Amino acid sequence: MTRRFFLRVSSATLLAAPLFPPLPVLAGTSWRFLNETESATVVALCERIIPADADPGATWAGVVQFIDRKLAGYYHRYQQLYRLGLRGIHQSSLALYNKSFVELLDVQQDELLHKLEANQAPGDIWKQVSAAAFFDRLVDHTMQGFYGGPRHGGNRDAVSWHMLNLPTAPVRSRRPLTAPWSPNPNVPSV
């Protein structure tokens, strides 16, 4: 299996403007739960959790799509946690650096996340929701969206499985393997 060459995106390019520039992976996305600002922040957060290097990171893999889709669906019970947590991130970022999270340098973002993890991030939102609990959930969701199967919206093109040198599951039929051929009414004939 040959490695594909992935465009390395430098963080400086990423953070040139206050609004997050649309990457190919985000073009045409209609968010189901997150608003534009929230989605940009989630993209930046996940990229620190699984950054791009020689292999793609969370942004390229579309982890934010996984999170957004699940928050509108199976993970609706985490909606409030994300709403508050992302506001908390904004508060902490302003308190520490006087900028929003997406405007920070990598090292600043990492510093903030370490504080979050240690439950020492500034901001009164963190009295309503535990910073460490939010970060913990975010890390787990990022791992799911990066290393889990692509059907849920993340792990675009099974990029993490290629990274681990794994063959992807074959495309297979839905009919029993021992069934004799018969016309499938669901498949339009070419």
Place this chain on the structure above:
Amino acid sequence: MSLKHVNVVVIGSGAGGGVVAKELSEAGLDVVLLERGRWITPDQDRKDDLRNQRTTVLGPSCGPDEEKEPRVFVFPDGREQVVWPADGNYNNNAACVGGGTVSYGAMAWRYMAQDFRMKSIYGVPAGSTLDDWPITYDDLEPFYEKAEIEIGVSGDVEPNPFKAPRRRPLPMPPLPDSHETQILKPAAQRLGWHPFHIPMLRNTVPYNGRPGCMRCRWCCGFSCECDAKNGTQNTVIRTALASGHCELRTHCIVAEIILDAKGRAKAVDYFDGGNRRQTQTADLVVVSGGAIESARLLLNSRSALFPQGLGNRFDWVGRNLQGHAYSGAFGLFDHDVYDDLGPGAEIAICDFNHGNPGLTGGMLLANEFCRLPYQVANMAPPGTPRWGKAHKDYMRTWFRRSMVIMGPSQEMPVFDSRVQADPKVKDAWGIPVARLSGMDHPHNLELCKFASDKAELWLKEAGAIQVTRRQKTQSWLSGGQHQAGTCRMGNDPKTSVVDKHCKLHDVDNVFVADASVHVTNGGFNPVLTIMANAYRTADYIKRSWKTGGLA
């Protein structure tokens, strides 16, 4: 319009219920098999690594319903929480035709002879209700053999000198040695141990009209897309349905067992797929819902004769809930040990099931089923950062260079580890839910430490450069997929629920055929023992049957 009377209602189509339904319907009795879940056919397998019976972050794939069937979990400090199937504290197994046998890893162990005589051999640890079974291994042996042949077991147990005596070899050969086996087998032998191929309820060659294993890496927790993994749904239940004497009704939630004035069961009340309450009359009832649901059903079946629940005169229904405490170790190697072919678990030792100085019982140890990427993301050794480039480096470096050895410690049963019917919380049909409370026995933690000690030794001998123990260190209620013990077998009605034929002491026509009846649960996955015991119970019923009921 009332339902036509039948000879037998079997409640639950898992490892036990499927076997009993087939045995009795083949003998000509009319059987209704009630199952709360649905049929899962091979072409429905989803291979969803985030939604299956092993990784439930997006829910369990093989039931039960996530919005209709809660339970209540009581924490050690007394706090109660309503829990749902994806929560660990729900202690789920599965709910579908075939039950856990659709998605299990399919290890097919016979218990050892000593597992039936734990009290006589070891004495009773303080605080435990450890006891002997009222039957011996020899009583069960012919039925173990029957299960191995009819349901289909592969492997090679000849090199295991500790196994209980057997008359015939396994009907199917083992898989070829995997990459892990090629490393772990000689390592175990160098340590003076006796490794062998795990017996598995999995076709390795075409058998019973279905193909051999396709060697995918998505086995344990998933239904099998090529139908090579053997469960009751693709073996005995198919036979039962083909007999013409068995009707399977899915999406049926049993509410209670109804008694007549003489104290015999006369009917089973359930909610059908359209949520209509139905009454199915029968001569005989077999309860096979699994240790938690079977106990719950008996406790919810109250009457003037049994105000505390059916067969529960002495408050032993729901008691002694046990499972298996898994412990072992995770090893990293300086070379690839990865194998493209599954199912992963293949090589085991039984050197430490019994005779461990200072310990009561023990456990088998074996390598683990294949670990998918998201699972490995959560297995980094302590000290590894959980995020960032360092975690990505861990995945890239070690995903193909890791092995896991684990074993199910035989648990010491505890009276207050129990299932009750919750006084307040009800499911979507208005039936009181299962309430789980209690703690496992402290000795279990000593066994877990021992398991991790041996697993660590094995991995180091195999060449692991770093080993992380995966050791249970906190006492906690145990049940889960190996749940057992809640309707234990015994000769004394004051300290057991069913007799040695698995018939309720107090009710002549109600049997329990699942792991509820296990007095102890071995240091082994329990499913083959459940199946064997179900064959034995059905055999007793067949021999005792006269028209209209038991002799």
